[in-house]
Amino acid sequence: MAEPLPPTRPRIPGSGLAKGLAVTLRTMTRKTVTEQYPDAQPELPPRTRGVIGLFEENCTVCMLCARECPDWCIYIDSHKETVPAATPGGRDRSRNVLDRFAIDFSLCMYCGICIEVCPFDALFWSPEFEYSETDIRDLTHERDKLREWMWTVPAPPALDPGAEEPKELAAARKTADKLAAQQEADRATEPHADEQARAAEQPTRPAGDSKQQTDQPRPEQEGRE
């Protein structure tokens, strides 16, 4: 109605101005996009990168994460333990035991390299994001806290209906098929002992990994107040 004066344009004068007014008016009648966060929890997308959780059973203290971290914000302490030989006359084995695993989230820049680099899938992205502290030193979170966050890690989103099989499953099946074929062949001819042993060993690891990831509990709202 009282829109300001038309600009000097060859088209209908003032049409651009009217258009602008229409846009704002239309926006006003629509629903707002404001998320009232402390009152209402946000809808987080899958694979949200909130904080890093630790599944410490998988950790072998290989230190790859600590070494790859650009900020050097991962602290790992460990000691070696000797596991006595399982079979009499066998050799004692040594094993790394994790003493401390801490991430300083005041330094962490959430690049996710540690998660990418972990060969044993011990680190995961958790969607948890409410972990502010009043003291910057309290942002160094120890393994118990990192473990708590582990339970908030959601299951990986389901694959598309026509999607390719996950790599691990495909590899496992391939090996199993191969093994079966070999056993078929073994009936006829004498097997090569070492090849068979390696083939039997292979499927366990990758398949175990993927199983572990999907089997995790899914308490999505657990860590939030």
Place this chain on the structure above:
Amino acid sequence: MTLAATVGRLAADPMSTAAGSPGFLSPTGVEIAFLLVGLVTFGAAVVTVTTRQLVHAALWLVVALGGLAVEYLLLTAEFIAWVQVLIYVGSVVVLLLFGLMLTRAPIGRSPDADSGNRWAALTVAVAAAAALVWVVVDAFRTTWIDLDGPAAGSTRVTGASLFQNWVLPFEALSVLLLAALVGAIVLSRKAKADSARTARATSAERDTPAALAEPDTRSDTEGAR
């Protein structure tokens, strides 16, 4: 200030009816107010020309002009009073302040604000004031404005006298102002043309900027139309 005057006038009205015949010995409320405002106006005017702070001078001028407006108001010349505020306070002083700010905007005293020929100025001022006072006194002598009757300075009365008795001076002034306006436009356009010519000359020396500058200025003037 104007509010105070309006309220004062409202409060003073009943008193002036009681005063009866005009005389200097029994001043009415309006007359007292008139005198007081006159003193304030005079004081402000004196400070305007004596203060060494330029912007303060302009602001004291506001007080003086406002005081004049109140005087008009007290004499029931309402229209003149508001026009006084509108033109002088609203435009002339703003223009003055604009000029001051644009050039120096000094805060504090300006020692060079004093002119050497202050005595000559004083003489001229006193002579002008004396002439004005003499003319006014001579013209009106013992004329009394009846403040209680219908307002002698209302818009209707002012307009009628302006366009019946004083229409010739009014028209002459209009023509004068129009001539000044046209003169100002001519001067500013001439200056603009000159600067445009020099700009073209300088840009012609450099090859590429000339090509860039030309369409630019043209679109600018088109936008103006």
Place this chain on the structure above:
Amino acid sequence: MNDALDVTLRLLIVFVVFLSFPLIVGQTEHKVMAHMQGRLGPMYAGGFHGWAQLVADGVKFAQKEDVVPAGADRRIFQLAPAVALLPYLLVLLAIPIGPGEGAAGQVVDAGIFFVLAVMGVGVLGSLMAGWASANKFSLLGGLRTAAQLLAYELPMLLTAASVAMAAGTVSLIGILDAFEWWWLPWQIVGAIVFFVAGLAELQRPPFDMPVADSEIIFGAYTEYTGLRFALFLLAEYAGIVVLCGLTTVLFLGGWHGPWGADGLGWVWTLLKTAVLAFIVIWLRVTYPRLREDQLQKLSWTLLVPLSLAQIALTGIVKVVIQ
């Protein structure tokens, strides 16, 4: 005595209106602006949709330290907010709300001139603030304020004069008494020019070059804190109320409406004023700030000719009618 009582009562009412209406406009601006941008605006203060946000702001302003810069001209610096605010208070006195004795606005004979003159004085406050702050940005803001005022005062006056011509009087009440519905299309150009020029005089977006925060911080008000700053803000919002009320009275027929003529005239005035205030906010949300040269160009090459054309039209129609 009755006169004095009347005056005090009237002043009291105007004072209350003066304190509440700008706050209402401000709160509306918060909410409307937010929703036009897809936001919610203040939600907490006062509980229900942040209705007390501006009260909370006022409390905050009152608690702040009142700082006067060392290099500033102390007295003028401190006086400026009052000079900016008081004129609008005076103008509110003169705006007629409804017909009859009860409403304000009876005292002034040359109402239009009174209103426009006193509104012009308000800008002096910005100028004083700009100069007295001893700050480059403030000075620039003051300069822009002055330039803007000089440019936009003229079309505003001319369009107001057009209405006065149409009504044959310069009293606001007289204009409303003479109002007919067909004045609306007759004076529409003048109404738009008046409204736009008034926006520019109030330094409201899109004409807020004098306080353009992205380039000169906050113009003339840069150095102000606490209550004095709040007074400047209050002056701006009071200015919106005054401008909308004036446009209503001059161009939209004030208390006249299709129905409810007796007793409910003031509702019409308030309704029209509210709609105009909404438009002020709407314009602020929609349009980007005009550059300084565009500002001047708009006034001198568009608004002034338009208002002159409006005056010519008014004169022609007036003569034809007679």
